Every structure is written in C-alpha cells, then in structure tokens.
Amino acid sequence: MMEESQWVYSFVQSGRCRDTEWLPQGSKLPSSCLICGGWSAYSEDESCRFQDFRLLRHTSTGVLELAGFDEGSIQPAASLYPKVFEKNPQEVEIRELQSLIAKALEPVLVEELDVLELYSPCVVFKYLEKEFVACDLCNTSILFGSFFCSICAQEMCIYCYKEAKHLQEDEEYVSTQAYVKCAHDMHACSRIQRAELQAILQSVREVPAWDQPQKPPTAFMTECQLDAERYGSIPLLHLTHKEPFLHLWQIPLPLSVEPVQGATYDRYSPDNLDMLHGTKEIRATKYYRRSHNDSGRSKSKAMSVRQFLQICSSARLKTDHVVRIEELPQNKTLAESWPLEYPHFLIMAPFASHTSPIGFYNLASHYAINQYDRSAHKPDLGPKVQLSASIRKTGSLTLRMNIASTFYVLAHLDKSPNSWPSWLVFRREDTVPLRKFLNNKFPCAESDIIHGRQYYISDTDLVHLRDRGVRPYSITQKPGWSILIPAGCPHQVQTEGIVVHIVNQFVDCYSIPAGMQLTAEWRQYGERDTVQMKWLLWHAWHSLAQLASTMKSVVDVEAREATSTRKSRKNAKRRQTVGARDVKALNTHKASIAQGKMTEQEYAQSHVYHCPHLACLGSRRPFTGSSVFDHLSSRHKVHLGVPDRLMLLEKPQAEWQSAFITIMAKQRFYSDYAGPQAVPM
Numbered sequence: 228m229m230e231e232s233q234w235v236y237s238f239v240q241s242g243r244c245r246d247t248e249w250l251p252q253g254s255k256l257p258s259s260c261l262i263c264g265g266w267s268a269y270s271e272d273e274s275c276r277f278q279d280f281r282l283l284r285h286t287s288t289g290v291l292e293l294a295g296f297d298e299g300s301i302q303p304a305a306s307l308y309p310k311v312f313e314k315n316p317q318e319v320e321i322r323e324l325q326s327l328i329a330k331a332l333e334p335v336l337v338e339e340l341d342v343l344e345l346y347s348p349c350v351v352f353k354y355l356e357k358e359f360v361a362c363d364l365c366n367t368s369i370l371f372g373s374f375f376c377s378i379c380a381q382e383m384c385i386y387c388y389k390e391a392k393h394l395q396e397d398e399e400y401v402s403t404q405a406y407v408k409c410a411h412d413m414h415a416c417s418r419i420q421r422a423e424l425q426a427i428l429q430s431v432r433e434v435p436a437w438d439q440p441q442k443p444p445t446a447f448m449t450e451c452q453l454d455a456e457r458y459g460s461i462p463l464l465h466l467t468h469k470e471p472f473l474h475l476w477q478i479p480l481p482l483s484v485e486p487v488q489g490a491t492y493d494r495y496s497p498d499n500l501d502m503l504h505g506t507k508e509i510r511a512t513k514y515y516r517r518s519h520n521d522s523g524r525s526k527s528k529a530m531s532v533r534q535f536l537q538i539c540s541s542a543r544l545k546t547d548h549v550v551r552i553e554e555l556p557q558n559k560t561l562a563e564s565w566p567l568e569y570p571h572f573l574i575m576a577p578f579a580s581h582t583s584p585i586g587f588y589n590l591a592s593h594y595a596i597n598q599y600d601r602s603a604h605k606p607d608l609g610p611k612v613q614l615s616a617s618i619r620k621t622g623s624l625t626l627r628m629n630i631a632s633t634f635y636v637l638a639h640l641d642k643s644p645n646s647w648p649s650w651l652v653f654r655r656e657d658t659v660p661l662r663k664f665l666n667n668k669f670p671c672a673e674s675d676i677i678h679g680r681q682y683y684i685s686d687t688d689l690v691h692l693r694d695r696g697v698r699p700y701s702i703t704q705k706p707g708w709s710i711l712i713p714a715g716c717p718h719q720v721q722t723e724g725i726v727v728h729i730v731n732q733f734v735d736c737y738s739i740p741a742g743m744q745l746t747a748e749w750r751q752y753g754e755r756d757t758v759q760m761k762w763l764l765w766h767a768w769h770s771l772a773q774l775a776s777t778m779k780s781v782v783d784v785e786a787r788e789a790t791s792t793r794k795s796r797k798n799a800k801r802r803q804t805v806g807a808r809d810v811k812a813l814n815t816h817k818a819s820i821a822q823g824k825m826t827e828q829e830y831a832q833s834h835v836y837h838c839p840h841l842a843c844l845g846s847r848r849p850f851t852g853s854s855v856f857d858h859l860s861s862r863h864k865v866h867l868g869v870p871d872r873l874m875l876l877e878k879p880q881a882e883w884q885s886a887f888i889t890i891m892a893k894q895r896f897y898s899d900y901a902g903p904q905a906v907p908m
Contacts, residue, residue: 237282237283237284237285237294237295238282238283238285239279239280239281239282239283239297240277240278240279240280240281240282240283241278241279242275242278243263243275243278244256244258244259244260244262244263244264244275244277244278245259245263245264245275251285254285254290254291255290255291256283256291257283257291257292257293257378258378258379259277259379260275260276260277260379260380261276261363261379261380261381262274262275262276262380263275264379273358274356274358276375276380276382277380279297280296280297280353281293281296281297281377282294282295282296282297293377296351296353296414298351298352298353307595307596308593308595308596308766308769308770308773309585309592309593309596309770311585312580312585312586312587312592313573313579313580313583313585313586313587314580314587316587316774318775318778320587321771321774321775321778322437322775323437323439323736324587324588324736324767324771325434325768325771325772325775326434326435326436326437327437327736327739328590328736328739328764328767328768328771329431329432329434329768330436331739331740331743331764332431332764332765332768333428333431333432335370335761335764336424336427336428336431337428338372338385339370339371339372339417339419339424340421340424340425340428342372342385342415342417343372343417343421343424344421346415347421349414349415350415350416350417350421351414351415351416351417352416352417352418352420353416353417353418354418355418355604358604359604359759360373360382361755361756362382362383362384362387362750363381363382363383364383364384364387364391364753365384365386365387365750365751365753366749366750366753366754366755366756367384367386367746367749367750367756368756368759368761368762369382369384370418370761370762370765371417371418371419371424372385372415372416372417372418373385373388373416373417374388374413374414374415374416375413375414375416376412376413376414377412377414378412382416383413384750386750388413427768430772431768442470444474445470445471447468447471448470448471448474448475451471451475451480452475452478452480455480455700459698459699459700459701460700460701460702461480461481461482461483461650461652461700461701461702461710462475462480462482462483463482463483463484463485464482464483464484464485465484465485466484466485466487466488466577466578469578472578472581476581476711476713476735476737477737479655479713479716479737479741480700480713481650481652481700481702481710481711481712481713481716481718482710482711483702483704483708483709483710483711484577484578484634484708484709484711485707485708486706486707486708486709487574487575487576487577487707487709489574490571490574490575490707491571491574492575492636492638492639492706492707494568494571495612495638495639495727495729496639496727497536497539497614497639497641497725497727500532500536500612500614500727501532501533501536503565504532504555504556504565505531505532505533505536506531506532506533507531507532507555507556507564508529508530508531509529509530509531509532509535509552509555509556509557510527510528510529510530510552510557511527511528511529511530511535511538511550511551511552512526512527512550512551512552512553513526513527513528513548513549513550532552532555535550535552535614536725538550538616539614539616539725548617548618549615549616549617549623550615550616550617551613551614551615551616551623551624552612552613552614552615553611553613554611554612554613554730555611555612555613555614556611556612559607560607561609561610561611561612562584569610572610572729572731573585575636575709575729576634576731577634577709577711581733581735582632582634582711582731582733582735583731583733584608584609584610584731584733586733586735588735588736589733589734589735590734590735590736590739590763590764590766590767591606591608591631591732591733591734591763593763593766593767593770593771594606594762594763594766594767595766595769595770604759604762606757606758606759606762606763607757608631608731608732608733608734608757608758609730609731609732610729610730610731611729611730611731612638612727612728612729612730613635613727613728613729613730614725614726614727614728615722615725615726615728616724616725616726617722617723617724618723623648623720623721623722623726624718624719624720624722625680625681625682625683625719626677626680626682626683626684626717626718626719627677627678627680627717627718627719628658628677628678628715628716628717628718628745629712629714629715629732630714630715630742630745630746630749630756630757630758630760631714631732631733631734631738631742631758632711632712632713632714632732632733632734632735632738633711633712633730633731633732633733634709634710634711634712634730634731634733635704635709635710635712635720635728635729635730636707636708636709636728636729636730637704637705637706637707637708637709637726637727637728638706638707638727638728638729639706639725639726639727640706640724640725640726640727641724641725646722646723646724647703647704647705647706648703648704648720648721648722648726649701649702649703649704649720649721649722650700650701650702650703650704650710650718650719650720651684651689651699651700651701651718651719651720652699652700652701652702652710652712652716652717652718653697653699653700653716653717653718654699654700654716655713655715655716655741657697657699657717658677658715658717660692660695660696660697661677661692661697661717662675662676662677664688664691664692664695664697665677665682668688669682674752675752675754677717678749678752678754683719684699684719704720713737713738713741714734714738714741714742714745715741715742715744715745732758734758734760734763739760739764742758742760743760746758746760746761836849836850836855836880836883837849837850837855837880837883838850838855838858838859838862838863839875839883839884839886839887839888840859840862840863840865840887841884842863856872865891867890871890874886874890875887875890
C-alpha cells in the first residue's frame, strides 16, 4: 500500500478498457473487463462494464490503481409507463391485479432487501444500465442486487454468489470454474437505494388480499373440464365465452378459440410474405431425423425470406426434413419492423385483455419504456411469425416449454383438411415423468431434454407414456383458430406443407406462480431469462400505482366540482386560461431577474415570445414556452405540428414572423396572408 502523499489524483474511467485514447500518457490499466478482454462468450458490441463506473488512481510512479467506484456518474433514465390499454380499466380491476402482483412481488423485494441489509454499508450503488443485465453464470436476469468482481467485472446473481462461496473450499471445483475464481474479490452491488426499496415494500404489504367470491361453474364449464380430463380433448371456446375462459384458464387447461371476426389472415400467405419481406435476412433451421428413435439433428443457416420460401417447395425439400423459421422478424419487434402488420395482429388476439400486447391483464403491457431508448430492457415476447414446411405430416415445432403463456394463430395452410396441424399439450404436473422418460430414451442429450428444443414425441412414445400415467391433451387446429397454452406446459405440433403461425407470449395474473417457478428451473439449466418475471412484476406494480393515482385524482376533482359553487368554478376556470398562466410565468421570470438569477438579455432571448400572427402585429403581449402555440390554436385557430414548432423555437424572435408566414404558405393558408411578405406556392 502506498502512502497518501504519493497519490497524485483519481479519475473516472471515461472510455472502454481496450481503447487507449482516454488514458494518460504512459499509463496502463490494472485489468480489463470481460467484454473488452475478448472472452469468447461475449460480443465486442456490448458496452464496457467499467466505463463511467470504475475510479482509477494515478500514482506518482505512473501506475494506475483501483480507487473505488463512482456511484453518481451515470444519471438514471426516466420511466414512461403506458397509459393506453385494450380497455379502460376499472377501479375494482386495478385493485384485483394489484393484490395478485403484491403476493408475488413481496418475497422478491424481501430477498433484495436482505442483501442490502446484510452487506450494508459496503454496498456499491449504480444506476440501472441501458442494456439487459443478467448473471454471467446462470443467465438469469438481475433485478437490483448482485455481486461483481472488481478485476474482470463478472457479475453474479444472489443465488450463484451463495453457491460460489459455498463451493469455494472445493479446490477441484474452483480450478475448473472461472466464475468461482473471482468470488474472493466480489463486491455487493445494488441499483436501488435501501430507503426507496423499504418504502416500496411497505406499500406492497399494505395492499389488502383479494377475496372476492367466485361464481359457481356453469354446466358448459363443467362439461369442458370433464371432457378434457376423460378424453384429453382441448375445449373449444367462442370469443363470447369470457367467464368459461377465466374458469378453465385458472385450472389451467389449454384452450382453442374460434377465429376473431374482422381478422385478415391473407396478409401472411407465402406470396405476400415474399412480396413484402422477401429481401429480409433471417436465420432458418433445418431439422431432420433418421427414425422415430433418433433424437434428431438441426442445422442453422442465414438466408433471405425469399430463399427460404423457395426451399419450402416440394421439389427441393426431402421427405425426412423439416425447415422452419422460429421467429420473424428476428432481433426486432414486429411493431418496429412491420408497423403495417402490427394493427392487424392486435385484432387477432383472442380475449385481448389477457393475451394482447396492450391487454390490461397482460403484465408485459405494463412494462415501462426508457425515455432515451424505447426498446431498453423490455423483453420481446411477440408477436412473431413462425414458418415451417415439410413433405409429410411430421413434427414441425419441437417439444418445448415456455415461461410465459403462449397462443398460436394458424394464419396460413396450403394443404387439405387432412393435413391440419395436430397439437399435443402436456400438463404441468407431467413435466417430471416426461423428462425422466426422455432422459432414459436419449441419455446422451447435450442440454436439457425439454428446454433444448431438439426432440419430438412420436406415437410409440405416447403409448409408453400412457402406461406411465401421462396423457397429453390433443386437438387438430383449423385455419384461423387460436391455441392457448398455459405457462409451463410442454407442447409440440405436427404439420404438413407450408404452415404460417402467428405467435405471441403473454404473462397474465394466473401465470405468475408458474412463471416464477419456471424462472428458478431455467436458472438450473443455464437458459437465458428472456421473460424477466421479476422485472415484469416490478413494472406492473408501478404502472398500476400510477393508474390508481390518476383515477383517484379524477375522483377527487369530480368530488370537488360536485360540492363547489358557481363562483368558485368560474374563478378556477379563469386561473387555467392561457393568459393567466402567462402572467404567472412572467412574474416568476421578473422575480428571477430581481434576484440576479438571470440577466435582462437572457430573459429576452430565452423566455419571451410574441405571437407571429398578422392579427397580433404590434402587440407586445409576452408568451412563455409553448403557450404561444396554445394562443395560436385557441385565438387564431392555427394548429402547428411538432416539426414546425421546433423550427420556430430554433429561430430568433426577429425572424419569427417571416418563418411563420412560410409555414402558412406551405399549409395553403397564404390567401389569408396576402402582402409583401407572403410566400407564393
């Protein structure tokens, strides 16, 4: 340790570890983060983990040493919560959803708070990153608390850190696991202050339990449930069956729903996809197996949509091959890549309040949007387009299980009714015996037998599974039908020909317990946490709190108006006029000038605007901010768009009138501005 007098200065690392332009001449970093260090598991496009966070100390000998971490260099981005949903929520619906979310969110917050209290005051605080943050060991998304290495910036979740500390004494394990080698230099980290977390936890605990009695099931609900248990048939519902849907979905049972009236499915035919998106680059998968006992093999290849559709033709596709595109568009949401298709999909969603991306009961619709990066952190759960092609009826969608609930809409099928897709959906409780059976059949599986998505259940396998008490649900899907599959239910489908499915994942209030359980299971297998259940609960809680606060303020205003007098309402309306706001703002700026906070010139250049309309020529009435545009709209009935407003605000006051006349001429209002300054069209 060097003496205090030997330290010259300390500074924040302002660049990436592998860049040297920002380093003082002759200096060398003590270590690089795993991103800049070229670890094979990470991409160089990811952000440097030490940039704008690590404090370096420059000694008199020219050696850089770690001086700590800057906890205030990165400013947090404001969260924008959605205000528009598929339906306007009622107060009772908000309270119901708040109660269900509070029950699942409370243990998560307690766990985060325990870490803060255990390692306080040594916890390093950092603002939330703009990128998805996950544990480097198990790929589980990190909410707030974590542990990171000050040497290589590896980051562990709470669970992996406890396991690493427990296994650190095992020398053989430490020598084979690079993550555990850093456990001796790990620092506790949090992205939220302790006081803020305690306040939110207290508000969660104050939410009363939802104990509204449920209605008894009708004869139709009982019949659907009995048929599913006896014969394994999936109930078929109409969009008007809202109460049967809620009853059967809570059991949970997979459901099939008739086509939505007004939905257009021709837009997703291969010809239209070729015409509209044929040049888009995608990654397709070819799957093939030699026999029913073969585990199957897959190859992935980059190509365009048009090339994929050409391969789907029967002349180029072998009988034992299946080609498919798991998701289209890839690496982007459908709303961003195909904005014209997105409104049509919203119409397709059955029971939209639960399944739609803007449904109120879908927790994914409550996810906040980062103010500076609208796609930051938000999981892409869909909608997506899936394409598959095969010569004979064989498995096109391998056996899989999702953390979130999923629905599949059959948008296109180019074969006869005999080739309609056949679905197999297993119960949640059958996952253990199903996994055990497949592990015995394929003992050399490289990944988890279900999460690896490489295997099919054949007819022979079904016979052996029935002997073990495993009986899946089955249904044949017709064009336009939707298949709803609860979270945690393994499922697969067999198709023939070219088949197009529209797929969307959703997390409604009935899927929360299964989603939390599956998140812990996926952590054991190292699968990437794409749903981010903890973050969904966190954002849904704040979104509902905002909706409840807005609804309460509206109720309070209505109550005040009901008890107010005519004179008080008139005075309140007068205080809300544009002129009253201008006078108030003008007095505020004059007070700032009197206090010396700004000069007269700064005030005249930055805060005062005059109406550019010819009817107000010569008037020196001052306006502040956007109030001049409110004046134009209310007084002169002139409505300017955002680009025109920004263009005016960038110009000095002396050029406002000529710029305004130019805008009016472009909007074909020049006839009202005949004069020497009018701009002809």
